[in-house]
Amino acid sequence: MFEALTERFGDVFRRIRGRGRITEENVAEALREVRTALLEADVHVSVVKQFTDEVMKKALGAEVIKTLHPDQVLIKIVHDELVQLMGPVDPRIPYVTPGPTVILMAGLQGSGKTTTCGKLAKLIMSRGKRPLMVAADLKRPAAIDQLEVIGGQVGVPVYAERGEQNPVKVCRNGVLHARKTDRDVVILDTAGRLAIDDELMNEIHQVEQATQPHQVFLVIDAMTGQDAVNTAKRFNERLELDGLILTKFDSDTRGGAALSAKMITGKPIKFIGTGEKLEALEEFHADRMAGRILGMGDVVTLVEKAQQQFDAKEAEKLQKKMASGMTLDDFMAQMNKMKSMGSMKDIMKLIPGMSTQVDGLEVDDRELDRFEAIIQSMTPKERRNPEIIEASRRRRIAKGSGTDPKDVSGLIKSFTQVRDMMKVMSNMSMMDRLRSAAQFAKMAAGGIMPRLKGGSTMSQKRRETRKEKRQRRKKHRR
């Protein structure tokens, strides 16, 4: 999403770094680049202006010029300013007692309201609530069907009145229905409307009056251009907005809309939509986002993602295994866990210092499938102790998995590297562990994986002499 912006900032600061000494003009020049980058990212002109002015002021006040690491100081200022611009963040949804808590969703056509309703319902349900969705989009053909299908997918009931033309009535009845059926959260899905369409803006205002929602969320497409400001402003004028939800953040949009909409309305960004699946709704974190912009990676998200996949017990078991040395079976189990976290590319993007490198790199997720095939072609004994695999076994495994003997030795080599690293890491603190994981990933991205892809040989080592081979075998027989 913000990668391109990250690159630009990277360029600017690299150039400054090359110069050694920094002058006031250099700072101004860097900020001009920042300005263009932000404009290309669709940040609103007025917001850009305010942002660069503020950074300039702070940069001069902090005497960036005289510090030892001016680029770092400047990055920090830009970073802090970005955080401030997008924050403060409050991803909580305040529930009322007695319920139901009524949430009204509004937005332009095609911003992703209906899908977001489903995602939000799923999220709310996972927090122990019992949501109900109300199909109040009576404009678009089959919008009710869509919400019902989504409701079925997430297991949330949908209240709809087919044939009814008045969304105000449907919403009012929906809330009553929730009370009757003991649902404690009601999500109202309304029709998409243009902020300049007075008639429809009146209508949603009436819905608001009739249902007295506790939360009103505006759904905005993260790819929106300068117009995001107008949309956000007008909706904010007509409705009492409580928060913003930005959608389609899994695209390569630079997401300037997020910056501007927050600035203009002063309302917090609550969630961001990051994928087509109904789980893909994340809490918004300004600091993480700013970190991402500046290429600092997003370790926190990575850790959270990992936490969702690995439960504590498993982690403990894993810890023990790591210390005692893992087998290829464990390795495979880990790979499968990683696969369920998302594509390799997505995961790697979250690692500090990786985001800019990932772009040029074609990471093939099928590589993991090949690894799996290779491991499955091994005997249990070989999986426990891959050192026993010599040329003949290697040929057999390659044949069984439909790969090349070279691939087999490649896999074994990566595995031994990982295993050895794990052994070291199991004795480290959490922070050190993350750091070396990042280092390893960098190594992997630059070295092992692309090499594997080309199918070229992994082992650049010289061949063992007969004596060495004998010794190695002897060692493992013991």
Add this chain to the structure above:
Amino acid sequence: MGLFDRFVKGLAKTRDKIARSFRSVLPFGKKIDDAVIDQLEETMLMDDMGPGTTTRLIAEVRTAYKSGEISETQEIIPFLKRRIVSYWPESDRKLIMAPSGPTVILVVGINGSGKTTSVAKLCHYLHQQGKQVILGACDTFRAAAVAQLTEWSNRLGVQIVKHQQGADPGAVAYDACDAAVARNADYLILDTAGRLHTQEHLMRELNKIQRVVEKKIPGAPHEVLLVLDATIGQNAVNQAKMFGQHVKVTGLFLAKLDGSAKGGIVIGIHDQIQVPVKFVGLGETPADIEPFDPESFVEALFSEAA
């Protein structure tokens, strides 16, 4: 209502905004100076023309000023109008027709850009001209997308080829091609699922649909229309580029132009991508479609508020 009137009406908001901002930026009968140009630049940026295009246009204004071609503020807008219209070459903005048999139109775009509504508009437009149109519901992914298109086909009175949700869109395209040939249709319009241009596998799926169609009907799809939401920002350029890499995009359908208070993105898009805008969507009913005409577009964009 004539074509121009409809355009003017649909663009009323855009024109209001631009005419107003340009007028306020450019006081009448003043010499051009740096302050005026700065102001002009800011306005163009706000209209989503993008930093690249804006810089270029501003440079042209400066050059024209230095060469004495223009000297006063009120000359800037007519100058820009001439420049912008000249950006659109005489590329054919008419729909490409099959020499014989059905003309296949593949409609693609990101989620929520307005594909299905645009398909309905296109269908209405061709149907009005007495053409026989068949719709193919290749959006088998989004919940109720097939139902949405079916509803349109009922309202418009045209035939539709569809499968179940979750079916292979390539298979739908296959059957739709068969039906179009067998029933001797003039046009086959294929609606596809919205997909982000960054999703490699979904882009490959799109390419597969194109290949299926190619195999069934030689020369097809004759037209691949990329639907772009007019409120979108600079990312529209990326979209057009990425879609172009996977399918042969032959034209743009600029949807929701009635909502965008700017419309300047068209200038940015056309400045960077050599694909003509073929249609614009100007409202919510199927009749709200117009062939894109740069003359009227720019005219409406810059004309005084009525």
